[in-house]
Amino acid sequence: MAFIEIHNLEKSFKTDNKSFRVLNNINLSIDKGDIFGIAGFSGAGKSTLIRCLNRLEEPDSGTVIINGREITSLSSSQLKKERRSIGMIFQAFNLFDSKTVAENIAYPLHIEKFKSSTINARVSELLQLVNLEHRSNAYPGALSGGEKQRVGIARAIANEPKVLLSDEATSSLDPQTTFSILELLQKINKKLDLTIILITHELSVIQYICNRMAILEAGKIAEYGDTKNVFSAPSSETLQMFMKVHHQFQQQSLFVEGAGI
Amino acid sequence: MSLRTHSLYEVLVSAFGPDVWKMIIPAIGDTLYMVFWAAVFTLIIGICLGFILTITADDGLLPLPLPHRVLGAVINGLRSLPEIIMIILMLPIARVIVGKSYGTNACIIALVASCVPMYARLVQGALAELSKGKIEAAKAMGSGIWRIIFSVMLPESVPTLIHSFTVALVAIISMTALAGSFGAGGLGDIAVRYGFNRFQHDVLIATVTALVLIVQAVQFIGDLLAHMILRKRHML
Numbered sequence: 001m002a003f004i005e006i007h008n009l010e011k012s013f014k015t016d017n018k019s020f021r022v023l024n025n026i027n028l029s030i031d032k033g034d035i036f037g038i039a040g041f042s043g044a045g046k047s048t049l050i051r052c053l054n055r056l057e058e059p060d061s062g063t064v065i066i067n068g069r070e071i072t073s074l075s076s077s078q079l080k081k082e083r084r085s086i087g088m089i090f091q092a093f094n095l096f097d098s099k100t101v102a103e104n105i106a107y108p109l110h111i112e113k114f115k116s117s118t119i120n121a122r123v124s125e126l127l128q129l130v131n132l133e134h135r136s137n138a139y140p141g142a143l144s145g146g147e148k149q150r151v152g153i154a155r156a157i158a159n160e161p162k163v164l165l166s167d168e169a170t171s172s173l174d175p176q177t178t179f180s181i182l183e184l185l186q187k188i189n190k191k192l193d194l195t196i197i198l199i200t201h202e203l204s205v206i207q208y209i210c211n212r213m214a215i216l217e218a219g220k221i222a223e224y225g226d227t228k229n230v231f232s233a234p235s236s237e238t239l240q241m242f243m244k245v246h247h248q249f250q251q252q253s254l255f256v257e258g259a260g261i
Numbered sequence: 262m263s264l265r266t267h268s269l270y271e272v273l274v275s276a277f278g279p280d281v282w283k284m285i286i287p288a289i290g291d292t293l294y295m296v297f298w299a300a301v302f303t304l305i306i307g308i309c310l311g312f313i314l315t316i317t318a319d320d321g322l323l324p325l326p327l328p329h330r331v332l333g334a335v336i337n338g339l340r341s342l343p344e345i346i347m348i349i350l351m352l353p354i355a356r357v358i359v360g361k362s363y364g365t366n367a368c369i370i371a372l373v374a375s376c377v378p379m380y381a382r383l384v385q386g387a388l389a390e391l392s393k394g395k396i397e398a399a400k401a402m403g404s405g406i407w408r409i410i411f412s413v414m415l416p417e418s419v420p421t422l423i424h425s426f427t428v429a430l431v432a433i434i435s436m437t438a439l440a441g442s443f444g445a446g447g448l449g450d451i452a453v454r455y456g457f458n459r460f461q462h463d464v465l466i467a468t469v470t471a472l473v474l475i476v477q478a479v480q481f482i483g484d485l486l487a488h489m490i491l492r493k494r495h496m497l
Binding site for chain 2: 090
């Protein structure tokens with residue numbers, strides 16, 4: 001059995017009398033230590049899918065199993081405990097503005113009721129890991145986007161989770177910052193043997209750090225496998241479209257040599 | 262001193278003279294006493310009810326449709342009563358709680374009954390401004406409902422809660438003036454008895470001045486506090 005297994009996951013949203021199927025029979029298996037990327041256009045259901053993994057969104061049916069624990073059948077108090085071993089980072093960072101960087105990172109440790117000396121030691125270790133020792137007493141309002149996401153990552157892995165879910169974590173960052181965040185994710189993936197699942201609409205993110213990937217198209221898995229194999233023979237409409245657009249941008253760029261201005 | 266028998270200048274001089282303020286200063290004390298206790302109860306009960314409204318809503322942490330609707334209806338009902346009617350309605354209740362249906366303490370009960378529903382709605386509004394993402398992040402880290410309330414929702418919304426409390430406080434002050442004419446004493450009582458019934462315009466001017474100064478001070482302190490917190494958090 002794989003480290004993370006998703007079987008027949010279904011989710012519909014109901015508005016008024018209409019029901020809209022967002023996830024349609026999703027099946028995936030993800031191995032320990034994978035950096036697994038899920039790409040798709042807006043509205044393909046990426047965000048809903050990743051939020052079903054820690055049940056921020058309740059799936060209608062199907063099962064999610066992480067490290068042998070069936071997440072989808074946990075009671076709400078069991079779920080609360082299990083969530084402490086599933087980290088999550090967000091596009092909007094979602095840091096607490098009323099807490100300093102160190103207090104934000106300490107938040108999940110306080111939930112576990114560690115001694116304050118243990119918490120302090122762990123927080124400074126994490127600050128070092130994400131290169132933010134000098135910002136420990138700053139408030140999030142004073143940080144740049146990249147720094148905020150570093151705090152988000154430190155906070156998400158404070159409790160030494162087995163899995164990290166990344167919900168468009170780099171989508172609001174500039175390319176350079178995106179790159180440094182991806183390097184950080186790669187570093188913690190190796191160092192902590194952390195399995196990472198990320199969703200993104202940027203193919204370059206997937207090409208850069210994901211060893212395996214899936215393409216989500218209108219709530220269905222359209223393509224799925226090793227990143228190299230998928231990119232060498234793209235079969236889904238989404239991926240072909242992504243690549244075509246990418247090429248068009250390159251060819252039509254006004255700044256490419258010989259493009260004639 | 263009335264404008265009918267004296268010039269405006271004479272009335273103004275008298276309004277800021279020691280004789281009038283000998284009467285006004287104890288009245289300010291009464292007013293501040295009523296405002297203080299009404300504010301304390303409004304703050305505590307209002308924040309509790311505002312949180313309950315937010316948390317029990319359909320998209321809240323603990324959706325409870327029926328209690329949510331009942332509480333909302335009660336709050337709307339209380340809010341639709343003018344203060345003057347609330348004072349009359351609260352007379353028997355005040356008699357039960359403080360032993361008599363007139364006086365300063367009795368009026369505090371009517372003030373609280375009027376202001377709590379308003380502040381509860383303001384708290385609800387302040388909490389609605391909180392980003393859902395922060396609460397989701399707290400949930401994703403395995404926080405229980407109490408921790409989300411006390412470590413996330415409350416501290417995150419403090420600046421907005423202070424702002425809306427300032428609004429409520431100003432409303433309490435103006436309601437105090439009205440309660441004054443129901444035997445609660447204070448500035449409102451002086452203004453009605455001397456300024457209106459006996460045409461002592463100097464007293465009227467002095468009470469108005471005192472009320473304006475109190476409201477200005479409250480607004481200034483509220484703005485300053487909220488501003489200081491936001492600046493500390495680098496959110497300005």
